[in-house]
Amino acid sequence: MAGTRSGGRILVDALLAQGCDRIFCVPGESYLAVLDALHDTPQIDLVVARQEGGVGFMAEADGALTGRPGIAFVTRGPGATNASIGVHVAMQDSTPMILFIGDVARGDRDREAFQEIDFTAMFSKYDAMLMGRKSYDAAKGSDYGLPKPATYVFSKTLRQADAPGVTVSNDPKKTIAELKAAPGKDIWLWGGGELFRSLLELKLVDELEIAVIPVLLGDGLPLLPKTGTRVKLALKNGKVLKKTGTLMLNYDVAYSGRSRR
Secondary structure, three states, X not given: OOXXXXXXXXXXXXXXXXXXXXXXXXOOHHHHHHHHHHHOOOOOEEEEOOOHHXXXXXXXXXXXXXXXXXXXXXXXXXXHHHHHHHHHHHHHHOOOEEEEEEOOOHHHOOOOOOOOOOHHHHHOOEEEEEEEHHHHHXXXXXXXXXXXXXXXXXXXXXXXXXXXXXXXXXXXXXXXXXXXXXXOXXXXXXXXXXXXXXXXXXXXXXXXXXXXXXXXXXXXXXXXXXXXXXXXXXXXXXXXXXXXXXXXXXXXXXXXXXXXX
16 A cells, blocks of 8 residues: 555654764665665664674664664674663663564564563563663653653753653662552662762662673673772672573672772
């Protein structure tokens, strides 16, 4: 029927309307409609990489250089896992970046489709999400199709009137104390690295989830920006994702009270 658009076409048109002019990807069958639409959109340069880790790093660098969200597309499972290292760097540096992951068809969800990841199960244990100003600026307006926890943005300059749908605070210690005192699920620190450091220094982080991804870089950034707080971790549990070789580790956080000199 004339005038109809595919979901991929709608997504690409929306990116174009937001000023997107460059996308990094490893092509995959899970988002063919997007690739078809990009083929007919010369205004957007499509940079194809050999591996999703490179896609993540390139998108992060693009966001750091332009101040606009770097855009990356990968497919599910190992593709998403490989790209996550770039997302980690973006979180640590508070770089605006958006990673799109092609998922299985709706009719195949929860049926153990090839390389399927249950993103809803991953995030359903949280009912509150914390983020810094730069992370909020990169993510606002996005709809990931995931459970939407109450979101708290920490900033000294953002006005509540300019951030509908979230709660703005400049006092993380007070806000998080109130959240912990109220009944509810776990609180998820979504980003970025500076907020992570601040909450560690306030001794507000209780648990740390770390993914050890089998990619040899030879260089990189520390997990945490430099901090004066000494933190000890006690291993709770671990899990190996056999298809990707990724090791998922959960730690309880213990604070010694001593400062580094």
